[in-house]
Amino acid sequence: MLAERLECERADREIGRVRVVRGSKRLLNSRHHLEAVGLNENAWRRQWEASRRFFQADGESGRRFGNETIRISPDGEVSIKLPAPLAHLANSKNGRYRLACRVVFHHRGQEWTDRIAANRSVAYRIHEDIHRRRWYLTASWQIPLVRTVPLVQVRAGGLVGVDTNADHLAVWRLDVHGNPVGRPHRFNYDLSGTAQHRDAQVRHALIRLLHFARRHGLAIAVEDLDFAAEKTREKHGRRRRFRKLISAMPVARLRARLVSMAAELGIAVVVVDPSYTSRWGAQHWQKPLTNKNTKTTRHDAAAVAIGRRALGHSIRRRTAPPRTHQSDGCGHRTVQAAPVAPGREGTRPRIPGPRTRSVRAGYGAKAGNQRAQHRSGHAAEHASWQQDPLPLSP
Known part of the structure; x- marks a missing residue:
């Protein structure tokens, strides 16, 4: 059945035949069965004309309120951009015709307000409902597919x-x-x-x-x-x-x-x-x-x-060492640690030994050699190459 319908559509496209009915095909067929649908010719004619009487415009992103032809402000004011032959009928500036009534969107009205505030495209369609004897304005837009980004x-x-x-x-x-x-x-x-x-x-x-x-x-x-x-x-x-x-x-x-x-x-x-x-x-x-x-x-x-x-980083900053214990001349040594670095949020561990480059007397490598501190008893003073003191008198 689908293959047969496809062949029919391809044949119509080749010969340029378009099967489009403004007002739906059902309303067209009801013209031949007025008694079955409970209508007379005048009532059917009013429905036929009302279904074919509409005005619509696609939206444009970047334009004010998302649509240049049919513009609706956040407070519901509707204005239509008239073509050049009808510019003399404008009742507002810039060749626009402002309607006396205001519109309100109860369904998804908050999303509509967010779109027009960001000048995102919104398509509008103004049409008449013959049964309720009212005019309606329909807003539509495309909802993008929300994708999860790594x-x-x-x-x-x-x-x-x-x-x-x-x-x-x-x-x-x-x-x-x-x-x-x-x-x-x-x-x-x-x-x-x-x-x-x-x-x-x-x-x-x-x-x-x-x-x-x-x-x-x-x-x-x-x-x-x-x-x-x-x-x-x-x-x-x-x-x-x-x-x-x-x-x-x-x-x-x-x-x-x-x-x-x-x-x-x-x-x-x-x-x-x-x-x-x-x-x-x-x-x-x-x-x-x-x-x-x-x-x-x-x-x-x-x-x-x-x-x-x-x-993915930690909130707390790395603790800097004391100023006198920084090895680069009292400069700043705090660097950004990677998330996998152990102990990045804690204080620096205390390393035994001297903290500075200079070593005080008694705390260096020869701290345990007391002979190095007592100069008269040091072995270096009695080496073979050392000259004996000269006598003061003959």
């Missing part, structure tokens, strides 16, 4: 460490060795006001983060935060201010939207364990990264700790 490939060029906070995202770029590159960045957002305002603030911060990561061609490292069991009174007691703070952090929504938006741009996301990232980051990285030009905060140091953990 962790070795993600770490090849470094990562962007991100620390999530109640009012901002602390971001710092790290190279493949876990060293911070450049200066820290902060993407602020305000979670006060209405729900739409909060969503817009989070979306804007994520877009800035994704553009920063895409500009450098790096993946993003975030914490796997979950405050579902961390904001109870049994755990934190009467610390109402702290419980209110962690309750206001949109970690679940931010993480879900970050993954979906990163998949659209082809950016990999690495999720790490959040244990002790803020504490160890402040302990080991905040002071070394602070200078007279850059003041490193606790959150910036936590971003470095998150990035190092995603790269």
